[in-house]
Amino acid sequence: MKIAVVDDSKEDAALIVTYLERFERENSQSFQIKVFYASIDFLEEYKGDYDVVFLDIEMPGSDGLEVAREIRSKDQSVGIIFITSLAQYAIEGYAVQAIDFMVKPVGYYNFSTKLQKAFRFIETHREKDILINNKEGIFRIRVSEILYIEKERDYLLFHMKEDCFSTRGSIKEIKDKMSGLPFSECTSGCLVHLHYIKRIGKDSVLLTSGQELPLSRRQKKTFTQDYIQFMGGM
Structure with a gap:
């Protein structure tokens, strides 16, 4: 597992690294850990290959x-876990689907709990494909x-980011098929991918795509x- 620690405080970053090494020993895990003391250095190198990022909120620059x-x-x-000195900043983490946040000074028990949440987040976000069969052919969709x-x-409509697929089927069948995946029924006959929720209102759900x-x-x-x-109890 590859983990990044992004914090302009060398002391705080070193503490997180110490906790990661302790977690490795106690849980028979193996991590690749890299520390960044400037956000710009992290962004320049980032290629989508980290599993977990511990991210300080209050940093110079970005x-x-x-x-x-x-x-x-x-x-x-x-999985993104914010580290902050001021808890009120953490609420903004909802907008970027952060797993959780930790307030400095960070204790080991709190740290290990958040890291375990990160593991669960990663597991639910692993890429999975399903097959859609209709009169136009068989399609593999993510x-x-x-x-x-x-x-x-008599049809199920799969609304994608840039397309829509239909196939014969029932909501019960697709709910069984998607069991264990991050979907929930907002109203009878409509399953929503929890990752794409921007806001839950009084009687509607707003998606990040703008659909309500x-x-x-x-x-x-x-x-x-x-x-x-799904959000880790944040």
Whole structure:
């Protein structure tokens, strides 16, 4: 597993590295760790090959939130954990799907809990493909690119980032097929990819693509709980 620590404080970065090395010993893990003391150095090197990034929010130049936005524009599966001296900044992590945040000074127990959350996040974001069979042929589509799935008469419509595929089927069948993946039903006959949620409102769900879907009163509690769990309980 490849991990980056981005913090302009050498002392704080060294502490995170010490915790990572301790976690390795205690959990029989093996990490490749690299430390960056400037956000620009990290962004110049970043190629989407890190599994987890520990990111200080308050840094000169591009702050941690700006760095996280840049990361997310290229990589949807990396686990981001913010490190901050001021907890009020951390709420902005929702916008970039951060796993969680840690307030300095960071203790080891808190650190290890967040790292375990990162592992769960990575597992749910691993690339998976499914096959769509319709009159035009058989298509292999990436689960990570599905925004939502809706039922329309006897068909299921797979709304993608740049396309839409249809196939005969039922919501029950696709729910069984997608079991364990980050999808939840916002209203009867509509499964939403939790990663693409921008806002959960009173009676609707806004996606990062700008689309707004209905949120039924019956589904709202479960849907909201699924989203909070997906986000690591942040």
